[in-house]
Amino acid sequence: MPELPEVELAVRALKKFVLGRRIVKAQLLLQRTAPDLSPRQFASKLRGARIESIGRRGKYILFTLDSHRVLMAHLRMTGKFLYVQSKAVPPKHTHAIFHLDNRHKLLFKDLRQFGFMKIVSEAELFETKELKPLAPEPFSEEFSPAYLRSVLANSRRKLKEFLLDQTKITGLGNIYVSEALFLAQINPFIEARELSARRLPRLHKAIRDVLADSIEAGSTDDPNPESIDGSYRPRTSKGRWKMYGREGKPCPRCGTPIRRKTLAARSTYYCPRCQRR
DNA sequence: ACTAAAGCCTGGCTGC
DNA sequence: TGCAGCCAGGCTTTAG
Numbered sequence: 001m002p003e004l005p006e007v008e009l010a011v012r013a014l015k016k017f018v019l020g021r022r023i024v025k026a027q028l029l030l031q032r033t034a035p036d037l038s039p040r041q042f043a044s045k046l047r048g049a050r051i052e053s054i055g056r057r058g059k060y061i062l063f064t065l066d067s068h069r070v071l072m073a074h075l076r077m078t079g080k081f082l083y084v085q086s087k088a089v090p091p092k093h094t095h096a097i098f099h100l101d102n103r104h105k106l107l108f109k110d111l112r113q114f115g116f117m118k119i120v121s122e123a124e125l126f127e128t129k130e131l132k133p134l135a136p137e138p139f140s141e142e143f144s145p146a147y148l149r150s151v152l153a154n155s156r157r158k159l160k161e162f163l164l165d166q167t168k169i170t171g172l173g174n175i176y177v178s179e180a181l182f183l184a185q186i187n188p189f190i191e192a193r194e195l196s197a198r199r200l201p202r203l204h205k206a207i208r209d210v211l212a213d214s215i216e217a218g219s220t221d222d223p224n225p226e227s228i229d230g231s232y233r234p235r236t237s238k239g240r241w242k243m244y245g246r247e248g249k250p251c252p253r254c255g256t257p258i259r260r261k262t263l264a265a266r267s268t269y270y271c272p273r274c275q276r277r
Numbered sequence: 278a279c280t281a282a283a284g285c286c287t288g289g290c291t292g293c
Numbered sequence: 294t295g296c297a298g299c300c301a302g303g304c305t306t307t308a309g
Binding site: 266 | 302
């Protein structure tokens with residue numbers, strides 16, 4: 001379930017393995033994965049292109065090519081990139097293959113087929129319907145406590161649901177929202193506009209801390225070339241989830257059993273004692 | 278303008 | 294053992 005830290009780690013791994021490589025041949029195996037492009041268009045737009053830079057915006061991975069095109073990819077729930085030798089047999093659920101100029105290939109694999117790719121011109125990248133509506137990056141200066149206050153101010157939505165809205169804050173998903181709210185000791189079910197002035201800076205800091213700690217904790221992963229998959233396997237206690245998936249287990253702060261409630265069809269984990277308001 | 282909920286999709290798991 | 298039904302959740306679309 002890639003959220004900002006997983007996407008950031010995937011980008012770092014991709015840089016390590018495919019930056020500067022030329023795409024010798026590209027194959028689209030599942031139409032759904034690049035719905036705007038026929039397999040023929042996909043192949044012709046990528047053939048011969050060199051990967052000049054790799055980055056991300058929100059949870060979108062961006063490969064900028066020397067053709068001044070950008071390959072945009074979103075992993076959604078189960079998307080992964082795999083870097084393997086040319087001769088390797090692509091695993092099940094491989095939906096696109098990028099043959100590189102170094103006897104390796106990059107695979108896009110996605111069990112649930114929610115992930116997708118598209119190719120846009122570099123000039124229009126930030127005007128696309130995907131990137132244009134995105135809120136500031138959580139580590140940018142623009143994402144300040146004042147900004148957070150201004151977007152929260154009028155919303156009657158539940159705070160947790162609000163924080164999942166990528167047009168308000170980018171990068172958080174279901175897991176890190178639970179983690180950030182626990183860290184800040186704030187109840188997920190209050191209305192966004194009800195967040196007190198006292199708690200607001202705490203939430204702002206918690207969002208940044210939980211994302212930064214998770215990136216840091218995951219960055220010690222073995223740089224195994226075959227696993228550029230955005231999977232998050234924390235190596236340090238700092239990055240381990242304290243709330244998510246731990247229903248019934250003791251709250252690490254006070255020992256009260258962690259509770260799970262469904263909100264907007266998603267599991268929300270919280271401590272009923274530490275996150276009373 | 279804002280909010281809520283359904284839908285997309287596969288595989289793992291639970292319970293009959 | 295088989296299998297229906299639920300669940301996982303990022304994001305878009307539709308409905309209110």
